Amino acid sequence: MNKEDNLKRLAYLRNIVLNMPEKPGTYQFYDTEHTIIYVGKAKNLKRRVSSYFHKEVDRFKTKVLVSKIHDISYSVVNTEEDALLIENQLIKQYKPKYNVLLKDGKTYPSICVTNEYFPRIFKTRNINKRYGTFYGPYSHISSMYAVLDIIKKVYKPRTCRFPITKEGIEQRKYKPCLEYHLHNCGAPCIDKQSYEDYQEAIRQAREILKGNTREVQNLLKQQMQKYAEELRFEEAEMCKQRYMALDNFAAKSEIVSHTITDVDVFTIIDDDTRKNAFINYIHVKNGAINQSFTYEYKRKLDETDEELLNEAIPEIRERFNSTAKEIIVPFELDFKIKDASFFIPQRGDKHHLLELSEMNAKQYKFDRLKQAEKLNPEQKQTRLMRELQEKLKLTKLPYQIECFDNSNISGTDAVAGCIVYKGMKPSRKDYRKYNIKTVTGPDDYASMQEVVRRRYSRMQEEGTPLPDLIITDGGKGQMEVVREVIEDELHLSIPIAGLAKDDRHRTNELLFGFPQQTIALDVKGELFKVLTQIQDEVHRFAITFHRNKRSKHQLHSELDDIKGIGMKTREALMKQLRTVKRIKESDIQTLTGIIGASKATIIYNYFHTK
Structure with a gap:
């Protein structure tokens, strides 16, 4: 394969990876003949598969594998455990060239509850439904052993392989084994434990294996508290570990089930x-x-x-x-x-x-x-506009969206900003800044009304196209004062929505309608991200304008009060002398050398005739 073909191959593969979901699942790599050469599983498919194509990859085996890949496919599942089980099955079925693990024919173990008169419970890799009920398989072996240990401690099922029968017990054919003397078995073989009690214990054990572990967890919690009160900390720690293991235990995967053939x-x-x-x-x-x-x-x-x-x-x-x-x-x-x-x-x-x-x-x-959408970005923008239109039940696509925000400190240097999005993208040439003129003090509602009134009354006069949707950076109060101006004063019909934030100043809901209603949005969806960007952008725009205005006031110096001295003269003096204090202390010859005799005289006289 020449260099150009190889670059095309890598570009094709990277495009697949770029669109992969960040979800658990399995992935398969194919060679030129579309034969599976590698099967893998991942908690995050996109992150895992993209790691194969990083420039930093230096393992020889990985480089060889990547050089053979010509296509990629994948399947998503709900949990990493499910991905592990599917990976196991696919490796056994296809025997990929570059997979080493799990090709030995083994599978993950299951737990068997036998059909015997007194059932036994044990782990096995051999599934034969004639002998009992099987639970699993289990990809997390430690969790499986933890549950078996809990069942053994709590319910004490027998471990011997004697074919115990009712007649054999009545005829006293059996003798108790060591497990009975170690208090690990109730000895049903010699009638020390009744058939009914044993079957009830097995029934509860089955519930654990089905995933109904709450009863056992409560029991372990009680034992843990009891041991702690008795200062038996080692036993309490053991109960805690079993409790946590049981809490993490996934009794049965939806991916593999012995009831489905x-x-x-x-x-x-x-x-x-x-x-x-x-x-x-x-x-x-x-x-x-x-x-x-x-x-x-x-x-x-x-x-x-x-x-x-x-x-x-x-x-x-x-x-x-x-x-x-x-x-x-x-x-x-x-x-x-x-x-x-x-x-x-x-x-x-x-x-x-x-x-x-x-x-x-x-x-x-x-x-x-x-x-x-990657090939045609406008398709994505149209889809998002259509989604927003459906959510808000608008009569037309919200192509032009305008959003407002105020910024001030205790009413001083009060300003507002208006940003414009067209086709779900910022149209910065249409952004507008407003100095608040008619409001005194910190009154956000009145400031918002002034800005909205000024903007849309002017747009009416000039015949400028009005927006398809107005979004306020605030909740119900902001929406209501904007509605009063738009509908009651200007008699316009423009839909109004509001973006509200939580206590941590994060966008958490979209409001629409009068009375206002919360519009359900997927917080991980693309539309929610765009709306959040709009809110963050208008906040940035307004607060930047406010900071710039405030900083101009703070930079005011005595030089600004001298008549006949302009900005260029002030800048020349500050560039050479750095501070107003040094300008005051300079003699007239120094000032003349920088700005000329006439202006030097004005400044010198200003500071020395006070």
């Missing part, structure tokens, strides 16, 4: 124009995800979501040679597939899989949107 999962998400749809496909085999892809379908004849899925499901199943007997979908479909049935889950593991599939489809849609 072989299913296909399909979800569909529309783009904003409904011209395209994104269909995600997840295939679960033997309880684990081994396929996850999203496809973009173009609507040719304005097909419904149902019609698109009817077309896509057989096509995708054929492409992946799927023979799954159960197909999970988000809604009812009016067609049938031979030897397979559709299922719409409402809860449980299968519903989690449906949610995961939908999350991946949404992420794919978002990534495609970001790529398109």
Whole structure:
């Protein structure tokens, strides 16, 4: 590969990385033949994958791997543990060339509760449903052992492998083992513990394994407090560690479940124009995800979501040679597939899989949107304007937005600023500064009314296009005084919104309407970020103007009061003599050498004839 082709390859890969989400998930690297050469997992996909392409990377293996990458794909999940489990399954399935760990055929352990008369509880890597119920698998081995230890301490299940039966107990065939004498077992084999008590203990242990740990956590908390009161600090610390381990314990991942054997999962998400749809496909085999892809379908004849899925499901199943007997979908479909049935889950593991599939489809849609907006920035601006229009139910796109803010110190040097955003971008040539003329003292409401009145009455007189939206840097009070000027005095019809801040001076809500209502916004969304930028920008603009005005007053010197002495003369003197004191003490010859005889005489006489 020549240098130019290599640069194109790296640019293509970096563009993919740039649009990756900052979420947990797995990623796959492909070579020129689109064969998976590496599978990885990450808590933050974007950060992890971008690390491969840093200039500082100096590991030989990483450099070799990066040189082989020609494409990247990824899937998002809810937790890092889920990503770890999917990574495990994908490595075993594809055996990528550059993966070393987890290729040995081992898998993460599960916990088995046997079907015996007196069930046993133990960890295993061999799953056979004939022998019992399996919980897991568990990617955090230490947490799994912590829970097994808690179950052993609290419920004392038997550990021996004797095939204990009711008849054997009645015939006294068994003898208690060492665990009984160590108080680790209730010895149900010799009827020291009743069948009912033992089964109740196992039932509670199952609840822990399902993730219902609150009861056990409360018990550990009580024991910890009891030990602390008795000054048995080592035992109290042990209880604390078990409590924390149990608190961090994830009893079962939605990604891998032994109750799900072989299913296909399909979800569909529309783009904003409904011209395209994104269909995600997840295939679960033997309880684990081994396929996850999203496809973009173009609507040719304005097909419904149902019609698109009817077309896509057989096509995708054929492409992946799927023979799954159960197909999970988000809604009812009016067609049938031979030897397979559709299922719409409402809860449980299968519903989690449906949610995961939908999350991946949404992420794919978002990534495609970001790529398109990178090529055409105006598309992003239009999308944000449309989103704001829908939120506020405006009659037209808010192309021109104007925002106001006041700035003063106890009413002195009172000023205001107006900034203008056009197409969701600052239009700095349209920014305006205002000195407050009619208000005395610190009255923000009256100052705001003066500025709004001056600006829009002038725009009316000049026939200048009015804004599509006014935003006040304040809450309900600011909105109301602006409304009084706009509607009651000037008889204009301009929508008014307000951006309120919390106690930490951070934007926390958008207000709109009269009476004002809080408009729900995603604080992590792009629209919220733009509105926050508008508020920060108008605050910066107003306060900078105020500081400049205040500093001019503070820099006033005695030289400013001398008639006949202009700015250039003052600057020349200050440049040479540095201070007013030295100017006062200078003789007339020194002053003449700097500014000439006539002006030197004026200054000398001013300071020496007082």
